[in-house]
Amino acid sequence: MADLVSGDIEVQHSVDPSRKRGGWITFPFIIVTLLGLSITSFGVILNLIVFLIEEFNIKSIAAAQISNIFNGCLAMLPVVAAILADSFFGDIPVILASTFISLLGIFLLTLIATLDYLRPRPCETGSILCQSPSQFQLGILYAVLALVTTGTAGTRVTLASGGANQYEKPKDQGTFFNCYFLTVNTGAIISATAIVYTQDNASWKLGFGLCVAANLISFIVFMSGKRLYKHNKPMGSPFTRLVRVLVAATMKRKAVISSRDEDYYHHGLGEKDKTILVVASKSFRFFNRAALKTQGESGDTIKNKWRLCSVQEVEDFKAVLRLLPLWLSIIFVSIPVAVQSSLMVLQALVTDRLLSPHFKVSAGSIQVIAIIFSCIFIIMNNWLVYPMYHKLTNKVMTPLQKIGMGHVFTILSMAISAVVEAKRLKTVENEHLMSVLWLFPPLVILGISEAFQLPANTELFYGEFPESLRNTATSLTSLVIGITFYLSTALIDLIRRTTAWLPDDINHGRVDNVYWVLVIGGVLNFSYFLVCSWFYSYRIIKDDDQEQDPKDVII
Known part of the structure; x- marks a missing residue:
């Protein structure tokens, strides 16, 4: 008997073809990778304002604004990485590539802290005689920060979803999310204490060098567990499907909405899928037209996907x-x-x-x-x-x-x-x-x-x-x-x-x-x-x- 799901509630079932992979055996590899990358990213984020003021002679409010822009990029770019992972490459390749980019960026940032000609001459904080950084020095700094941002952003979200995908039970996924945030915060605590203290009291070169070591360990550990991970299969661009719903509903805006379920298109309901039936909900009924079968449109012979979408979509x-x-x-x-x-x-x-x-x-x-x-x-x-x-x-x-x-x-x-x-x-x-x-x-x-x-x-x-x-x-x-x-x-x-x-x-x-x-x-x-x-x-x-x-x- 079909399992009818009405209203705004639906049931989803998925079968993972990679049952032999994944599970808690992958947990140490993912968590250690996350910890190293968190130490690296927070080692840059938390003390960036001080670094800009003391090493690049930038005014305090301007340094705060630059830091906000950097943090904004660091937080927004994960969406790009997520789209690439969902649509084309999957989690694991995106994590590997991003970890390497992050390693390259933090290594170059260490060089900036090491080589004097890449920074303006030092002066006392607040002095009006401070030398401003040259366009070349700022260009190098921004390019390196862009690498650090891209690498960190590429792993921040994909490690969360990629780690949760290793488990089939929602309870295990919830446990992983808790461990994820605890690990991120642990990395932040280590950076805010040990790394920042080293930067302020020993040298910026040594502080960033420790971040390089943490990032390198993350890259090696994640590579070591590659054969154990459950790889999610990219499903193509989900945003295309969302846009198709909007287009199809608009094209059929004059059609009369039906209350009969058989008038709607349920994609891919073969023999194995007949136990699942998602019924069009009553909310936002205008968009139900996108799945409404009109004259000349039949379930399994769609000629134009931009005119007929499934109820699930x-x-x-x-x-x-x-x-x-x-x-x-x-x-x-x-x-x-x-x-x-x-x-x-x-x-x-x-x-x-x-x-x-x-x-x-x-x-x-x-x-x-x-x-x-x-x-x-x-x-x-x-x-x-x-x-x-x-x-x-x-x-x-x-x-x-x-x-x-x-x-x-x-x-x-x-x-x-x-x-x-x-x-x-x-x-x-x-x-x-x-x-x-x-x-x-x-x-x-x-x-x-x-x-x-x-x-x-x-x-x-x-x-x-x-x-x-x-x-x-x-x-x-x-x-x-x-x-x-x-x-x-x-x-x-x-x-x-x-x-x-x-x-x-x-x-x-x-x-x-x-x-x-x-x-x-x-x-x-x-x-x-x-x-x-x-x-x-x-x-x-x-x-x-x-x-x-x-x-x-x-x-």
């Missing part, structure tokens, strides 16, 4: 369409985080960073507080918070509920940052530097926010997107971060043009006012998110094979 298109409003809200909640990541480094530079007579906190390491608490709360959420919520309510906390919690903690972090900065400005007036420890509380709250949001974003997109768009779905979280870095750069530039809040010397500015603006924007965006969440219906949500009420989507 239509439902895949709808799934993407439903997520767009939520995706926009996730972009807007990430803008304050991107602004804060830059301003916190600048704030740390003008605080008292001595924790003892022999230990001074590196400004680039300040963000490790958020990363550490993100790790702690990812573990706490999965072992304590989520099980407790399930026990008390007898319901599973949905991805949107987790993201909503992240919204609340992000707003709280910005408010605390504003209060702390106001206090710091008063200490400047008294000619007494505030301790860097005052910057820790907002970073702790930010870490809690990311512990809720980042895994939940990936879980939402990976679970709700069509199977043919799994890599692309995983990359959307990274794409959000990339877009927000560009938007935050534009926001900083707008604030600098219209106010006096962000001068090169922030001791004469009002960074606290910037944070209050972010608080107001966060509250408005959270209201928008709640509305979108209320109207959103999940395709299918399961926990231990128990279906969740699709309406349980908001906090």
